[in-house]
Amino acid sequence: MPDTDTLADLLIAGGTVVNETTRFPADVAMKDGVICFVGHPAFAPRAKETLDAKGKLVIPGAIDVHTHIREPGMTHKEDWTTGTRAAAAGGVTTVFDMPNTEPAVSSPEILAAKREAAERQAIVNYGLYGILDERSLDHLEGLAAAGVIGFKLFLGNTTGNNPAPNDGAVLEGFEILAGLGLRCSIHAENSPILFWRENRMKAAGRDDAFAHLAARADVAALESLSRSIVLSEWTGARIHIVHESCMRSIPVIRDAKARGVPMTVETCPQYVLLAAEDLTGDAGRIARLNPPIREGRQREPILQALLDGTIDILGTDHAPHAMEEKQRPSFWDNACGFPGVETSMRLMLTLVHEGRMTMEQYVRMASAAPARAFGLWPRKGVVQPGADGDIAVVDPAQRHVIRGAELHSIRSPFTPFEGMATVGGPVATIVRGRVVMRDGKVLDAPGWGRMERPQMPKPEPRNLATTTRAILRPGAQPW
Template sequence: MTQADLVIINGHIVSHETTHKAAIAIRDGKIIAVGEESSMPPAKEVLDATGLHLLPGAIDVHVHFREPGYTHKETWESGTAAAAMGGVTTVFEMPNTNPPTATPEAFADKLTLAEQQAYVDFGIYGLMAEDNVDQLEALAECGVIGFKCFMGNTFGNLPSPSTGAMLEAFERVAPYGLRTSLHAETASIMAWRYERLRAAGRNDALAHVAARPDVVAVEAVSRAAILAEWTGARIHVLHVSSAAELRPMREAKQRGVDITSETCPHYLMMDTRDYATLGSLMRVNPPIRESADSDALWEAVRDGTLDMIATDHAPHTPNEQHNEVIWEADCGFPGVETQMPLMLTAVSEGKITLQEYVRISAVAPAKAWGLYPRKGSLTVGADADIALVDLERQEVIDQETLHSHRARATPFHGWPVKGLPVHTLVRGRFAMRDRTLQSEAKGSGLSVKRVQQMPTAKLVNSDKTLAAEIAKTSVHKEEVTS
């Protein structure tokens, strides 16, 4: 019998459907056997996981690691170290860096940085903007995990594309089947309200919420879903914050639009009452809203309207986050290291089951991006991406110990949690062991690409695309000439 590199015994394996006690054997980064301990092959190392649950490593499809351009906030090294400590084995990184990931050349430069530093596997988004529509096919060919479209203003001040540009962009990317992730807030509504509120002297923390009412999300989600339906493009709604935007997402799914969505721990666990004590530290786009929104989001997680959990990990230095004038505070905070402890705490409180957590943290993102079952499952042939968690272990979140060491300030500082990842394996290698980052894992992360065949990508209304209409120009000229 072939020798395994590692056999894990006495643990409980968790899928999105069941939990059962079993052993796992790993060789060359893959799971080669799952079953009784007696059926496992001999191994170079045996790990006794008594008292631990084995979860598929979390896949965070929404992180900002700030490199290149803003390395005083975060780097690929510190960001992926935080991911490893948080039981996250794959991350998708956003394009609003400096320069933005808007061309194949910018993608190649970022890929090099990631390959040199990453502790975990990663995907890199390409930007979908007004001024790089002609670059989208080249970005798709060079290996982006998908595209990011900023329909509303956020860090980096990348201009939001017009609806016309979005339509052409969707037409261009639809045949590739790559998913476009949307910052779904309508820029013009926010800009108008922002100017009016500032002029009226509103500088308090809640003015940020007033500038971005939930209608900005309702309008943007509805508009994006219509464009996706018309073109056949696949879309993903990022950081869902309100009850109101659930309706257009449900309606789009019912119409057959390939639309997925996420929410984040801060939208589930905080509300406008927290601004009184946390002030600008809570400033994030879109804003944290009312308790009724949080309740609706929890229900949407449980009923499947919201497909997955992500973090919008967005570190800034404390000086950039804290400001009495809310408009002058940078938006966002780190989250990739605290997501799993926070959500396991929710499991312990009965808000969701452990199986539901596996669905939203690993299975759903893997399926939505065509990585399942290589990622997101603990089955034979899958990558050995495993978070071994102690559901009874209790700690208090301390921002001073977070591995996003350049920008640690978080509104979850001081929160007690129950349930922590103890070991994190990425393709069978320990990235974190016994709650200690493994320095030798730096640079071992790999770029992920779609491996499982998804439903065939199809461009709808192909005869009405802008490219098709432009191609008719020469035909009409010939008819006129003749």
């Protein structure tokens, strides 16, 4: 018999729960932000509010480990209000914000200012990255204590004017992070190669749709990936390679994982759905990002690596800009990046509809794997009692056409997926038991989002006798 003494806050009734390894019909109830019941409707508790999910799928909310909310310093592109409304519209219940804001998150004081802005505005949960560079080395422990979700290392240039640090500083940073146990997300492109080739091409008069791709040939990513793996394997630092776009990286990743390198990898919808040869003119300007969208023949190998788990995570690299920053005459002058957090789930559910992946695979890459990689599992990434009430209710048959003008990233009303028809999408987004989006309408809930702190496994640092700190001691011996 149902427990009539328990009054849940929300009951999702009549749906089919889908986790990464299974699916089953069940009602789901939440109380005080936590799932308190998953089971047969006859045993479901009474609730203050009921959401009818008949014919729908009930999945753990997506965790986007790679977003650029742009606040502080660049709110003409995005802020915590517009960015988290876009997330809610897209079935995303947690976003991780990159540290290349202005100022970059290089100290606990700067982190506190960013957190204050998020606490006032965010309607979905969030994690905050600290930056790993030469100025932050003395602040890594303080940032960790303040609750960063992890750290970000830019080995390739990007928005925010954060130069790639010296390799010696990277090694020292990895040595510190290995002892802390937090994961370091890495933009793995070789900056000296990129700048050299770009400057050579500008001098030669190259200013065409494919110049950006030519400057960032696969070798720049392969070199940086390999260097990151070597330093991770030596120090024991946990790393995460962001926005993987190269099919030639796949065997390198497989080999490193087989050796036990503590790494995870992400890719994004643009790298499995778009092709460089189709992106010219205005489409090329809109789709310009780092690393670039590559030749169409690279899409299927990246997708297959995502499906088989070689690539662990689906992120977005959500990177909004003001519209005028994407419409400059020279391709070199156009800002890199575009909104993605709102469209990702629709795009990938279309692949589910087409039979190219299963719903269970989508849940693994978009929710369960991110939760495990960043110390949020099993509190997030799964629909089960005791987990946070972060859920997306999905209509697998919903048809939609993506339009930039309709995006909730209202200062960035553009997308390279303009006009693309999708099948399947979120009809409700629930954050810690509260409905923040229903039937496409994002509800007002400023400040409801919570900062998420990681609980990582015990650190496993290596080669401690040769760390930078160790050799600074008088008389230290490297053994």
